[in-house]
Amino acid sequence: MGALLLAALLCAGSVSAQGQACWRQEPVLTDSAVGKAAVEGQGLTITPSEAFLGKRTRVFPFTCRIEEGTDFEVASFGGIPGIYNGVTRQPGEIFLLAGVINGDEPIDGAVIYGFNTSGGGIQQTWSTQLINTTEVDEWNYPGVMALDSQGRLVVVYGYHLAALDASTGEVLQGFAAFTACPLYEGNSTMVLVDGDSLEVKQVLELPGAFGGRISSGIYEGTEYIYLTGTGGSALRWVYGNGEVVQDDSWQGEYKLNKLSTPASSLAMIGDWVVTMTNGLQSLTPMFMTAISQKDASITHSVTPFEATLRELNGSIAENIKAKTIVSWGVSAISADPENMMVYPFDFVAGRVAGYRLSAKGFEKAWEEPQRTANFMQLLGGSKDRMLVGTNVPGLPALPTMEELTTYTEEYLQFRDAASGRLLAETPDLGAARGLPSAPGFGNEYFYWTANTLNKLTYKLAAKPADEGGASAAPAPAPAATPASAGTVARGQEAAVTLALAGAALALLL
Ligand SMILES: *[C@@H]1O[C@H](CO)[C@@H](O)[C@H](O)[C@H]1NC(C)=O
Ligand SMILES: *[C@@H]1O[C@H](CO)[C@@H](O)[C@H](O)[C@H]1NC(C)=O
Ligand SMILES: *[C@@H]1O[C@H](CO)[C@@H](O)[C@H](O)[C@H]1NC(C)=O
Ligand SMILES: *[C@@H]1O[C@H](CO)[C@@H](O)[C@H](O)[C@H]1NC(C)=O
Numbered sequence: 001m002g003a004l005l006l007a008a009l010l011c012a013g014s015v016s017a018q019g020q021a022c023w024r025q026e027p028v029l030t031d032s033a034v035g036k037a038a039v040e041g042q043g044l045t046i047t048p049s050e051a052f053l054g055k056r057t058r059v060f061p062f063t064c065r066i067e068e069g070t071d072f073e074v075a076s077f078g079g080i081p082g083i084y085n086g087v088t089r090q091p092g093e094i095f096l097l098a099g100v101i102n103g104d105e106p107i108d109g110a111v112i113y114g115f116n117t118s119g120g121g122i123q124q125t126w127s128t129q130l131i132n133t134t135e136v137d138e139w140n141y142p143g144v145m146a147l148d149s150q151g152r153l154v155v156v157y158g159y160h161l162a163a164l165d166a167s168t169g170e171v172l173q174g175f176a177a178f179t180a181c182p183l184y185e186g187n188s189t190m191v192l193v194d195g196d197s198l199e200v201k202q203v204l205e206l207p208g209a210f211g212g213r214i215s216s217g218i219y220e221g222t223e224y225i226y227l228t229g230t231g232g233s234a235l236r237w238v239y240g241n242g243e244v245v246q247d248d249s250w251q252g253e254y255k256l257n258k259l260s261t262p263a264s265s266l267a268m269i270g271d272w273v274v275t276m277t278n279g280l281q282s283l284t285p286m287f288m289t290a291i292s293q294k295d296a297s298i299t300h301s302v303t304p305f306e307a308t309l310r311e312l313n314g315s316i317a318e319n320i321k322a323k324t325i326v327s328w329g330v331s332a333i334s335a336d337p338e339n340m341m342v343y344p345f346d347f348v349a350g351r352v353a354g355y356r357l358s359a360k361g362f363e364k365a366w367e368e369p370q371r372t373a374n375f376m377q378l379l380g381g382s383k384d385r386m387l388v389g390t391n392v393p394g395l396p397a398l399p400t401m402e403e404l405t406t407y408t409e410e411y412l413q414f415r416d417a418a419s420g421r422l423l424a425e426t427p428d429l430g431a432a433r434g435l436p437s438a439p440g441f442g443n444e445y446f447y448w449t450a451n452t453l454n455k456l457t458y459k460l461a462a463k464p465a466d467e468g469g470a471s472a473a474p475a476p477a478p479a480a481t482p483a484s485a486g487t488v489a490r491g492q493e494a495a496v497t498l499a500l501a502g503a504a505l506a507l508l509l
Contacts, residue, residue, distance in 0.1 A: 054216035055268040058334040063379040063439045065386055065423075066414055067459040072426045077115065077122040078452040082107035084142040084435065086448060087153070089166055091441040092118030095153055096453060097145035099129070101435070103450025109133035109140050110157035114169055117444070117455050126169035130155065130162055154198075161198055173198050190214070190225075190237075192244055202243055207235070213265040213332070215273070219293050226273050228263045232256045234273065234291055252291040255301035259284035259320065267335035268293070269342065272357060276304075276344045278329040281401060283320050285309050286327045288344045290357055300361035305349040308367065312349070312397045325401055330373035330434050336417065338382035341365065343417070345389065347373045347404060350397065352389065354420055366420035370413060371395060373404075373434035378417055384461070385417040388439075390432055391425070407431055412447060412456075429454050 082101040088094050099111035109131040116123045133140040143156035152172060153164040163173040188210040192202035208229050215226045216239070225237040225244060234252035237244045254263050254275050261280035266273040272290040285306040292298035306316070309326050313319060319326055327348050334343040342362075345352040350371035356363045376389035391413050395403050410433075412426045430449040437447040445456040 054214070055337075056213070056215045056265050056332065056335075057267050057269060057337055057378070058375060059336055059338075059378040059385075060439050061381070064443070065380040065384045065461045066443075067461045068423045070424050070459040072424075073457045074427065074429070075117075075121045075455045075457075076452055077124070079105075080113060080451055080453065081105035081111075083448045083450055083453065085145055086438055086446055086453070087145055087147045088438065088440055088446075089147055089151060091444075092116055093166070094438075094440065094446055094453070094455075095145065095147075095166060096448070097143070097155060097157075100140060100142040100157065101450050105451055107140060108135070109138070110143065110155060112145065112153060112155060112164060112169060114166065115453065117440075122453060122455055128164060128169040128171065130157055130171070131160065133158070150196075161193065163198060190244065204237075204244060204246075207246075208233075215266045215268055217268045219268065219271075224268075224293070226266045226268070228254065228266060228275055230262055232263075234263075234266060234275070234296070250293075250296045252296040253299065254289035254291065255287040255299070257284055257287075260287065263289075264329065264332040266291075267333055267342070269335040269337045269357065270340055274333055274335055274342050274357065276329045276333045278327045278346070279332075280328070281325045281348075282327045283323060283325060284327065285316065285349075286329050286344065286346055288333065288342070288355070288362065290342075290362070300357075302355070302362045302364075304344045304353050304355065304364070304367075305346045305351050308351055309349055309398075324398065326398065328373075328404070331375040331436075334376045334378055334387070336378050336382075336385060339385065339418065341417065343376055343378075343387055345370070345372055345376060347371060348398065350395070350399075352376070352387070352415075352420075354387070354417065365418070368415070368420045368422075374432055375436045377437075377439065379439055386423060387415045387417040387420075388412060388437075388445075390437070392431075405433070412437065412445070424458070426456060 080096065080098050082103055082105065083096050083098045084101045086094050086096045094115050094117055096113045097110060098113060099107045099109050111127055111129045113127045114125040116125050131138065139158055141158045143158065145153055145155045147166065148154050151166055153166045155162045155164065162171055164171055186209055188206045190204045190206055191200055193199065194201050210227045210229050216224065223239040225239055226234060228234050232253045234254055236247045236250050238247050256277045259282060260277040261282045263275040263277045264279040266275045271293055273293060274290045276286050276288045278286045285303045287301050288304050289299055289301040309316060316326065325348055327346050330347045340357050342355050342357055343352065350369055351367055352370040352372065353367040354365040356365055370389065371392045372389045374390045376387055379386045379388055390410050392407050392410050394409065395407060408431050409428045410431045411428050413422060414424045415422055429447050430452060432447065432449055435448060435450065440446050443457050443460050447454045447456060
């Protein structure tokens with residue numbers, strides 16, 4: 001019997017003019033569930049696109065450091081409408097969830113693709129259309145795709161859940177696990193789903209509307225689930241004996257002010273959970289907060305890019321008056337528990353930073369100009385960890401929303417995570433606009449835009465593996481990653497943002 005797979009479906013408030021406003025999260029794989037199989041080297045990956053496990057650190061331990069200054073070979077496969085996320089299973093395979101993100105081509109709901117990437121190029125092996133939202137007049141929401149411990153693709157799309165045979169694309173389990181989204185007026189819902197049967201085991205009404213994705217992992221022997229709420233709240237639930245119960249003894253608060261927009265998901269790191277505000281565009285600089293998992297009244301916070309914003313454009317008070325957007329933490333923070341480092345970034349300030357976290361609070365290690373909306377990943381062993389994220393070149397110091405949503409060039413940067421030093425960068429790969437990218441096996445990395453899948457190959461550093469699990473050999477190390485994502489919700493606000501074609505990823509956080 002498989003462990004439970006925790007799928008969170010958040011249905012938030014309000015019926016919009018277009019119909020239902022239901023917001024879905026992807027399944028979250030808990031420590032006790034599928035993610036563990038991947039960690040133990042069974043070669044399975046779960047949503048490599050965003051984080052390795054439910055703790056949302058975005059550390060992908062079974063990956064390798066690249067050779068400094070290496071060149072990248074790029075193979076591309078275009079013409080896929082509306083790609084959102086991708087997962088790998090074994091070397092030579094990648095699967096994409098498409099049909100769900102506005103790009104250049106029309107989209108009509110989830111279509112899953114299988115590709116063969118062995119050999120030099122990329123070949124499509126199958127595709128399965130799960131729904132035609134235009135035909136059945138349903139809401140097209142990205143949801144997510146993961147790979148479970150049985151090697152099945154598990155897809156959340158709109159308010160449906162399906163399992164597919166990854167080798168053939170055949171739908172194994174009907175897509176009716178959720179047949180309707182209850183139209184709650186305001187409060188979100190968390191749903192617990194059995195990882196084998198995909199049956200709904202528990203439905204909890206949450207005490208409010210929750211944005212940000214679910215984070216889940218074991219801390220001091222207990223399996224917790226964390227969510228950020230509105231107004232700066234952070235709450236947690238305990239998962240045990242097959243059910244989820246709110247932990248009333250822990251009620252956290254992350255720092256924000258009245259111009260901040262909500263924080264996205266929390267990353268679990270050491271004794272802390274860490275998050276950053278401004279998941280949506282904001283007139284005020286971002287706050288980053290750590291809350292103790294032991295005692296929620298113990299917190300540390302900093303405004304990582306405030307000083308930089310002052311340098312870029314003097315008076316923040318003036319900007320507020322002029323309604324200048326100064327911050328947008330589009331995706332979510334990355335965190336390295338082995339080195340106790342966290343990595344905030346801001347798409348508007350155009351900066352990425354590394355901060356150390358200890359009982360004394362945050363201490364800045366480095367800050368570099370880099371403009372990204374994407375989930376940054378931590379690759380390699382703990383001694384030689386790299387931070388990988390995109391960079392959008394050529395925009396002014398404080399770009400406008402128009403500029404941030406219509407740019408066309410974007411590429412990847414690989415940095416030494418401890419020092420911020422740039423190790424390598426790819427050529428232009430096209431605008432990802434916050435879409436996640438994903439490490440593959442060995443020396444492969446996948447990067448996609450809304451309609452093109454790119455496979456990058458590069459040289460690995462000739463360094464022995466360290467205890468962190470990285471191998472220098474291009475041999476198929478156990479897969480890269482898993483994990484999950486989340487986001488969401490807040491009915492109308494989110495609906496409005498989603499309508500900004502293609503730029504919508506703020507919400508997927
Ligand atoms: C993938 O492609 C390679 C050649 O590039 C071929 O040898 C192999 O059989 C293909 N695998 C599948 C599952 O189609
Ligand atoms: C979905 O249905 C519409 C209306 O019948 C049709 O025009 C469109 O081509 C279909 N899309 C796909 C991907 O099959
Ligand atoms: C939402 O949850 C709060 C706290 O549990 C509760 O007081 C309130 O009645 C709920 N709202 C709705 C519309 O159910
Ligand atoms: C700073 O932003 C304000 C508001 O957009 C703008 O009027 C001003 O010109 C900017 N100053 C600089 C130095 O860019």
